[in-house]
Structures are given as C-alpha cells and as structure tokens.
Amino acid sequence: MPASVTDRFLRYVVIDTQSDAASSSQPSTEKQKNLGRLLVEELHAIGVSDAHLDEHGYVYATIPSNSPKNNVPVICLCAHMDTAPDFSGAGVKPQIVRNYQGGDIQLPGDPSQVIRVAEHPVLKDMIGHDIVTTDGTTLLGADDKAGIAEIMAAAEFLMSNPDIRHGTIRILFTTDEEIGRGVDKVDLEKLGADFGYTLDGETAGTIEDETFSADGVEVAIKGVAIHPGFAYGKMENAIKIAGAIVERLPRDMAPETTKGRQGFIHPIAVSGVMEKANLSFIVRDFTEEGLASKEALLEEIVKDVLKGYPGSSYTFKVKHQYRNMKMVLDRHPEIVEHAVEAIRRAGMTPVRGSIRGGTDGSRLSFMGLPCANLFAGGHAFHSPLEFVSSQDMEKAVRTIVELARIWEERA
Incomplete structure (x- = not known):
C-alpha cells in the first residue's frame, strides 16, 4: 500500500530542519541532511535508483521518461527541506483535526494559540477536511514539507503507474531557502532540466508566476x-x-x-x-x-x-x-498555461497570484531554469498557527501527476 501524502508529511515534520542565517556553512545546519537522507532512502524504495544527497545537503533524483516521444521537455519539481528560523521547529507534535466542522481551532500545547476563522477565512473552504496543526508550541513545517510530501507521493504514483505517459522528471530538494541561500550551490548542469515548478505556495488551486x-x-x-x-x-x-x-x-x-x-x-x-x-x-x-x-x-x-x-x-x-521571476516566465507562457490546465484537471478553479516574498524559483529563473510556484496547501507559515489540509495536499499530488501528463501530451 503506497504511503499517503499525509503519512509522509507527518513523518517529515518531526525532523528538525531549521536553517540558521548566522552560520556560513552550506547547509547552514547539518540537521537538514537528516531529512535529506530519509528522502533518498524513500526514493530508492519506490524505484528511483539515482536519488542521492550531495555535500551541500541537496537531494537530486530522476523519474525516467516513459514516453515514446523524445522531445518532451525535462521538468524539475523543487521543494525546500529547511524550516524558518522565526519560530522553533524542534519537537514538532502534529495534531489532526479530523472531519473539521468549522469554528476556531484551539491548540492543545498552548491554549492561548487559536487558529481563528476570522483571521484565516480559508478555513470556511475546509469543512469536512482533515486539518493538520501543531500543538501550538512550534511551527508545523508545512513550509515546505507539504511540498516535499506532495512531490514524493506523486513520484511514487508515477513510478507505480507506468501507463501514465510522462517525460523525464527531475526532483530537487534544497536546503536553506528560508535564509535566502536555497539555490546557492545548485548544479544546474547536473540537474539538466528545461523548466521547473517549486511547490511552495499556499491556497489550493493557486499558481504564482510573480515574486517581489x-x-x-x-x-x-x-x-x-x-x-x-x-x-x-x-x-x-x-x-x-x-x-x-x-x-x-x-x-x-x-x-x-x-x-x-x-x-x-x-x-x-x-x-x-x-x-x-x-x-x-x-x-x-x-x-x-x-x-x-x-x-x-x-x-x-x-x-x-x-x-x-x-x-x-x-x-x-x-x-x-x-528579482521578480515574471520577467523570465513571460518568455515561456507554456509553464503557467500547463499548470493552469493541470489544476483544472485536478478539480479546482485555477487562481493566478503574486508572491509577497521570494522562492527558490525566483532565483532559479534568473539562473537559467524558468520556474513557477505551485500551491502546497499550507497556511500561517512561520508561526505556531501553521496548518494544512490533507485533502489539499492530495489535490497538489493530483496536480503534479496531471502536469507531467500535459507536458508529455503537448510535446
């Protein structure tokens, strides 16, 4: 039985991967490699044989093409392993509010921490969902372990369903994104991708092609x-x-x-x-x-x-x-067009957005890998109120699978 995206997520968030801006090493904290090593093991277990961790803490891996066409662009899926230094990420105790029926969510570890509907109106769209939160004493790490879990679950699905045609897909998990050094040491030649997507956004259905x-x-x-x-x-x-x-x-x-x-x-x-x-x-x-x-x-x-x-x-x-990645992405409109179609096929209404911040994708775009940002489903990042819906993570997995299919169909 394949691991659900939520099972994976719960496994990843309990590993402390906080980055440290005061450190000059790459990765800034050795503990980020603990998650990297686990991801490599899991990739090997699902048949992704070239998965490896490099000296900078990056994980590289390839889902080989199964398409008869030889002109399908190589797509990179990217997420970051570190969590923000803004709030403790050690000793994360995830909780699941199953079949959420509305109302504010009080967190058990610190009752003063309450996820309020008035402040997070997106909760109104999550009636019936299973919502993962912390106990209120740490951040959750949905930024960006939700993205990692979604890429891993999609990789397993594609590896075990060879009837779904797709081109070569490269996986990249980075370190130190939260302190602005996420792609400092990425080897783009080794990565060998034409276009990319970071899974580091918020609300389900969102595609972002613009940053500060x-x-x-x-x-x-x-x-x-x-x-x-x-x-x-x-x-x-x-x-x-x-x-x-x-x-x-x-x-x-x-x-x-x-x-x-x-x-x-x-x-x-x-x-x-x-x-x-x-x-x-x-x-x-x-x-x-x-x-x-x-x-x-x-x-x-x-x-x-x-x-x-x-x-x-x-x-x-x-x-x-x-710099604003829109300058680069406007020259490759198919990156966003294919994502919009994938979101639609996964059963959502696509929403185009701008990020009041940056992602690994904004830097990758200017390094030569045009990269848009897809939703990962998390909310209230960098705080003890962080939460994510299991159903929204599943929608992201479906979006990735549809995206792989669309790039192959349209090649």
Missing part, C-alpha cells in the same frame, strides 16, 4: 563622539541619528501597512554606540522602478537627517537579493 524584487540596504552612520561632560555644541550621537532615520520612514510604506502589489521599506536590524551605528533594511517591490525609487527615497531621508549633524557622515550600500 528584493534588495538589502546597509546604512552605516559615523557620528561625533566626545565625553558627555564636554559635549555642548560638539557631540553628534550616532544612536540618535539612527533613531531619527527610522522615525522618518513613511508610515504607508511598511510591511504592516501594505498589501497586494504595494512594496515596502522595512528596517530589520539596528546596532550602535555613540560614535557609530548601523541600520539594515530590506526593500521590496514588484518592479525595478519601484525598488529604485524606494531606495532613492531611503537615501534622501538619510541625507536629510544628516543635514542636522554637520560633523557626521554615512555610507549607503545596496545589495541585490532576487
């Missing part, structure tokens, strides 16, 4: 330090300068006041002493122009604040992070 474009900005302030007893008319306190810059940020351009296609400027770290201070920002927008104008605005604020401190100076460094 993203930069980081580092602002270093050099103040004027002097003994406070003799500071009159001389001291320029770098901490106060940094505070003034943060205070001047536009209120309507923050993550907490923007939605849809609006970008933002977001301070993520500040440190300092009287003499010098450092500010770190992330800047997000869906267009290059929007990104550039927000960075120009930020530098204008810094300059304006510094006018009041004539003895002080600053440096302003922009670091490219990732």
Whole structure:
C-alpha cells in the first residue's frame, strides 16, 4: 500500500530542519541532511535508483521518461527541506483535526494559540477536511514539507503507474531557502532540466508566476563622539541619528501597512554606540522602478537627517537579493498555461497570484531554469498557527501527476 501524502508529511515534520542565517556553512545546519537522507532512502524504495544527497545537503533524483516521444521537455519539481528560523521547529507534535466542522481551532500545547476563522477565512473552504496543526508550541513545517510530501507521493504514483505517459522528471530538494541561500550551490548542469515548478505556495488551486524584487540596504552612520561632560555644541550621537532615520520612514510604506502589489521599506536590524551605528533594511517591490525609487527615497531621508549633524557622515550600500521571476516566465507562457490546465484537471478553479516574498524559483529563473510556484496547501507559515489540509495536499499530488501528463501530451 503506497504511503499517503499525509503519512509522509507527518513523518517529515518531526525532523528538525531549521536553517540558521548566522552560520556560513552550506547547509547552514547539518540537521537538514537528516531529512535529506530519509528522502533518498524513500526514493530508492519506490524505484528511483539515482536519488542521492550531495555535500551541500541537496537531494537530486530522476523519474525516467516513459514516453515514446523524445522531445518532451525535462521538468524539475523543487521543494525546500529547511524550516524558518522565526519560530522553533524542534519537537514538532502534529495534531489532526479530523472531519473539521468549522469554528476556531484551539491548540492543545498552548491554549492561548487559536487558529481563528476570522483571521484565516480559508478555513470556511475546509469543512469536512482533515486539518493538520501543531500543538501550538512550534511551527508545523508545512513550509515546505507539504511540498516535499506532495512531490514524493506523486513520484511514487508515477513510478507505480507506468501507463501514465510522462517525460523525464527531475526532483530537487534544497536546503536553506528560508535564509535566502536555497539555490546557492545548485548544479544546474547536473540537474539538466528545461523548466521547473517549486511547490511552495499556499491556497489550493493557486499558481504564482510573480515574486517581489528584493534588495538589502546597509546604512552605516559615523557620528561625533566626545565625553558627555564636554559635549555642548560638539557631540553628534550616532544612536540618535539612527533613531531619527527610522522615525522618518513613511508610515504607508511598511510591511504592516501594505498589501497586494504595494512594496515596502522595512528596517530589520539596528546596532550602535555613540560614535557609530548601523541600520539594515530590506526593500521590496514588484518592479525595478519601484525598488529604485524606494531606495532613492531611503537615501534622501538619510541625507536629510544628516543635514542636522554637520560633523557626521554615512555610507549607503545596496545589495541585490532576487528579482521578480515574471520577467523570465513571460518568455515561456507554456509553464503557467500547463499548470493552469493541470489544476483544472485536478478539480479546482485555477487562481493566478503574486508572491509577497521570494522562492527558490525566483532565483532559479534568473539562473537559467524558468520556474513557477505551485500551491502546497499550507497556511500561517512561520508561526505556531501553521496548518494544512490533507485533502489539499492530495489535490497538489493530483496536480503534479496531471502536469507531467500535459507536458508529455503537448510535446
């Protein structure tokens, strides 16, 4: 009897795979390889003989083509093994609310944690579903172990149903996606895929072909330090300068006041002493122009604040992070068209979406592997309220199988 997608998911979430931005190694935490080793074993068990874990913690594997056609594009299915550093991923105790009948879900390990319908209206579409949650003391890891479980269940289905025609399918499980390094060491030549799909989205039926474009900005302030007893008319306190810059940020351009296609400027770290201070920002927008104008605005604020401190100076460094994958995907419309058709065949109404964030797919697209993002079914990512429906994970498995079939039919 093949393992259900939920059985797989429950097996994967109890393995702690949290990544660590403070670590410079790849993977950033060795424990990510524990899941990688299990996945390789399971792939071997279903007949995927070339599955292996490389030194960077990536899992590569191939479902061989069974099509008589030799022109079927090679498709990559990708998901990430790490969970976010934002909330503990150790000691995950998954719970299943079977045949959910509506209403708020109180989590047993911490009764103050409640998944409220008012905050998560998608629950109204899950009446009768089996919903997997945590006990409220950790995150669940549906981001992105739901995606992994779905790819694994689809791989098993395709391997055991040779009558379903498909081209070569390459599987890639990555490390460190949550800290922005997910594809740093991917060997695209070895992967050998033409097009790809990450399974790292939310609501069932969603296909996303657009991400934020993203930069980081580092602002270093050099103040004027002097003994406070003799500071009159001389001291320029770098901490106060940094505070003034943060205070001047536009209120309507923050993550907490923007939605849809609006970008933002977001301070993520500040440190300092009287003499010098450092500010770190992330800047997000869906267009290059929007990104550039927000960075120009930020530098204008810094300059304006510094006018009041004539003895002080600053440096302003922009670091490219990732770009909107739509620029690449628009040149290959069939990637999204085939996914839309697969979602329809799997019994859902397809919804096109934009991601207020990035995925491994946005970076892969610019590295030469055009990659859209499919739903994995999880919700409330990076928090103890994270949940996923078993039925939605099954829909994702069906979508993958239909997608494999469509690429073969249309080749």
